Amino acid sequence: xxxxxxxxxxxxxxxxxxxxxxxxxxxxxxxxxxxxxxxxxxxxxxxxxxxxxxxxxxxxxxxxxxxxxxxxxxxxxxxxxxxxxxxxxxxxxxxxxxxxxxxxxxxxxxxxxxxxxxxxxxxxxxxxxxxxxxxxxxxxxxxxxxxxxxxxxxxxxxxxxxxxxxxxxxxxxxxxxxxxxxxxxxxxxxxxxxxxxxxxxxxxxxxxxxxxxxxxxxxxxxxxxxxxxxxxxxxxxxxxxxxxxxxxxxxxxxxxxxxxxxxxxxxxxxxxxxxxxxxxxxxxxxxxxxxxxxxxxxxxxxxxxxxxxxxxxxxxxxxxxxxxxxxxxxxxxxxxxxxxxxxxxxxxxxxxxxxxxxxxxxxxxxxxxxxxxxxxxxxxxxxxxxxxxxxxxxxxxxxxxxxxxxxxxxxxxxxxxxxxxxxxxxxx
Numbered sequence: 001x002x003x004x005x006x007x008x009x010x011x012x013x014x015x016x017x018x019x020x021x022x023x024x025x026x027x028x029x030x031x032x033x034x035x036x037x038x039x040x041x042x043x044x045x046x047x048x049x050x051x052x053x054x055x056x057x058x059x060x061x062x063x064x065x066x067x068x069x070x071x072x073x074x075x076x077x078x079x080x081x082x083x084x085x086x087x088x089x090x091x092x093x094x095x096x097x098x099x100x101x102x103x104x105x106x107x108x109x110x111x112x113x114x115x116x117x118x119x120x121x122x123x124x125x126x127x128x129x130x131x132x133x134x135x136x137x138x139x140x141x142x143x144x145x146x147x148x149x150x151x152x153x154x155x156x157x158x159x160x161x162x163x164x165x166x167x168x169x170x171x172x173x174x175x176x177x178x179x180x181x182x183x184x185x186x187x188x189x190x191x192x193x194x195x196x197x198x199x200x201x202x203x204x205x206x207x208x209x210x211x212x213x214x215x216x217x218x219x220x221x222x223x224x225x226x227x228x229x230x231x232x233x234x235x236x237x238x239x240x241x242x243x244x245x246x247x248x249x250x251x252x253x254x255x256x257x258x259x260x261x262x263x264x265x266x267x268x269x270x271x272x273x274x275x276x277x278x279x280x281x282x283x284x285x286x287x288x289x290x291x292x293x294x295x296x297x298x299x300x301x302x303x304x305x306x307x308x309x310x311x312x313x314x315x316x317x318x319x320x321x322x323x324x325x326x327x328x329x330x331x332x333x334x335x336x337x338x339x340x341x342x343x344x345x346x347x348x349x350x351x352x353x354x355x356x357x358x359x360x361x362x363x364x365x366x367x368x369x370x371x372x373x374x375x376x377x378x379x380x381x382x383x384x385x386x387x388x389x390x391x392x393x394x395x396x397x398x399x400x401x402x403x404x405x406x407x408x409x410x411x412x413x414x415x416x417x418x419x420x421x422x423x424x425x426x427x428x
Contacts, residue, residue, distance in 0.1 A: 034061020035389040039214070042067060042116055043097065044104070044137070045126035046074045048170065048196045049154045049231060051093050052203030053210060054124050058096040059382040059391035065116065065407055066094060070101040070426055073400040083374060091371065092379045094397030100407040101400060101428045104135045108427050113137060115412050117146045121224075122210055124152045130165050139226045147223040150213040154206050158230030170198035173231035178239045185257045198231045205234035262308075264315035265290060265322040268348060275331035276348035279322065279338075284308055286344050287318075293341040294325040371396045404428055 039062040043054035051066070051074070058064040068074050076094075079087045103109040117123060123142060125132060132138040132153075139151045153159070156168015174180050174192050184191035206229040213225050236243075245251040258267045263282040270276055281287040284306050291299040299305040299321075304314065311318065326334050331347055338345040349357065355366055355378065367381040374396075382391025408414045408428065422428045 033389065034059075034391065035386065036060045036062040039063070039122065040120040041065070041122040041124065042113075042120045043124045044113070045124050045154065047076055047079070047126070048093070048199035049202045049206070049229075050124045050126035050152070051076065052200060053152055053154065053206045054097065055093055055095060056203070056207045056382075057122070057210070059393070060384075060386070060389065062122075064097040065120075065403070065411075066097040066099050067102045067104075067113065067116075068099065068400060070103055070401070070423075070428060073101070077397075077400070086373060091374065091377060091396040095369075095379065095393050096395065097397070098403035098406060099398045099400060100404050103427050104137060106427050108422070108425075110136050112408070112412070112422075112428070114142075114145060116407070117142065117149055119411060120146075120149065121214065122150045122152060124154070124206075124210075126154050128155065128165050128167060129153075129159065143224065143226070148217065149224040150210055150217065150227065151224060152206055152210050152227040152229070154202055154229050154231070156231050158233070159226075159228050168231060170196055170202075170231055173198035173202070173235060177232050177235040178242050179235055182239065182242065182253060182255060184255045186255050188255065190255075198235050201234045201238065202229055202231045205229050205237075259315065259319065261312065261315075264312050264318045267319055267323070269323050269326040269334075271326055271331040271334055272328060273330040277326065277331060277334060277338075277345055278348055279343065279345045281344065284311075287311060289341050289343045290322065293337050293343050294322060296321065367393055369393050369396055401428070 036057055039057065041054050041057050041062050041064045043051060043064055044067040045051055045054075046068070054062075054064045054066065066074070074090070074094075077087050077090045078085065079089055081088045102112055104113060123137075125137065129138065133141075139153065142149055142151055155164075156172065157163040157166055171192060174197055175190070177198065179197070180190035180192050183193070206227060209227045209229060213227055216222050217224055242253045245253055253261075258278075260266045260280075260282075263280055264287070266280050266282075268276050268278045279290065281290050287308075288300040288306060291297065291305065304310045305318065329337075335345065335347060337343075347353070354360070360366065364381055366378050368376050368378050371377045377396060379393060379396065381393065384391065404423070405416075405419060408419050408422070409416065414422075419428070
């Protein structure tokens with residue numbers, strides 16, 4: 001999982017004994033080319049959703065050139081927790097990317113971008129439509145000049161509609177999508193997630209859309225096209241039970257804590273040693289195993305507790321029975337019983353326990369990567385596992401403008417003096 005593309009000068013991470021990925025990481029310097037080898041992506045987006053698209057493509061072999069404003073760079077560089085002034089999330093989300101600076105507000109900057117797009121396959125942007133049009137890098141302008149480009153625009157509200165040019169962040173999408181309305185305790189306020197949920201879901205949706213557009217272009221000999229994804233709709237798609245219930249039944253769903261109206265028992269339960277475990281029993285067979293595990297075999301034979309609909313009508317009672325049983329046992333004791341009974345239960349992990357989990361360690365879920373700023377950093381490996389062309393993390397996020405010479409010199413053919421002049425003028 002820690003390979004590099006052929007011919008790449010980037011250093012490959014080398015896990016040592018006891019590191020999280022030692023079970024699955026290949027030897028340093030090896031590994032096949034990724035399935036997207038030969039695809040060039042220009043990422044001119046900032047913060048989370050758009051960059052996540054380029055991150056996913058880069059993990060599987062695409063060459064990603066990240067374009068940032070000179071001097072300031074992507075705000076993600078200092079977003080969230082920092083070490084020595086460098087954002088920790090930046091290091092991971094900008095893995096494998098070449099970092100170049102370019103001022104798109106300047107005519108010469110836009111000309112350089114268009115030269116770069118002539119060599120690229122995908123452009124990822126995240127600005128409001130009015131800004132993109134003002135800079136001449138809106139879809140219509142780019143498509144006219146580079147019809148082969150797959151143009152991915154991830155924005156707060158998407159094209160069309162009265163809000164299309166409003167600024168938008170993931171928090172607003174988490175509110176408008178219905179997520180916050182459904183999340184939290186019944187007597188509590190709407191609850192927003194403490195992580196980049198809407199950005200992440202939108203990034204995943206846009207990534208598979210980009211791959212479909214590339215497939216259509218290359219297999220069907222078609223031009224590139226616009227991929228229009230906003231931050232609201234991908235999350236709303238996961239919450240469609242709410243709109244379906246209202247459309248067909250006139251029911252407005254409410255906050256239910258950790259419960260789920262399609263599964264009982266389903267909750268997080270506190271153990272006698274102050275830990276927590278979660279149980280899901282969406283199928284009748286699992287519910288039967290739960291009842292037997294908590295010493296209530298009588299319920300495992302009772303139709304009122306086996307039938308999913310009738311069991312759901314007794315969800316509060318069932319939940320209380322499980323909670324009482326769990327509360328009398330430590331986490332290890334409860335999990336030992338549930339694992340033996342093949343109940344779908346799991347401990348609630350914090351970060352240390354997540355990193356220490358023996359199953360995830362065996363899979364190489366977390367990968368140690370050597371970084372010139374931080375030394376060894378443990379990041380999550382590419383999520384999808386491809387047997388013949390696995391993803392890789394060649395390096396973490398690089399300094400602002402670190403690859404200007406490569407991008408403008410080697411790729412575009414500018415002389416060192418020309419690159420120096422562009423830097424002194426603040427264009428790159």
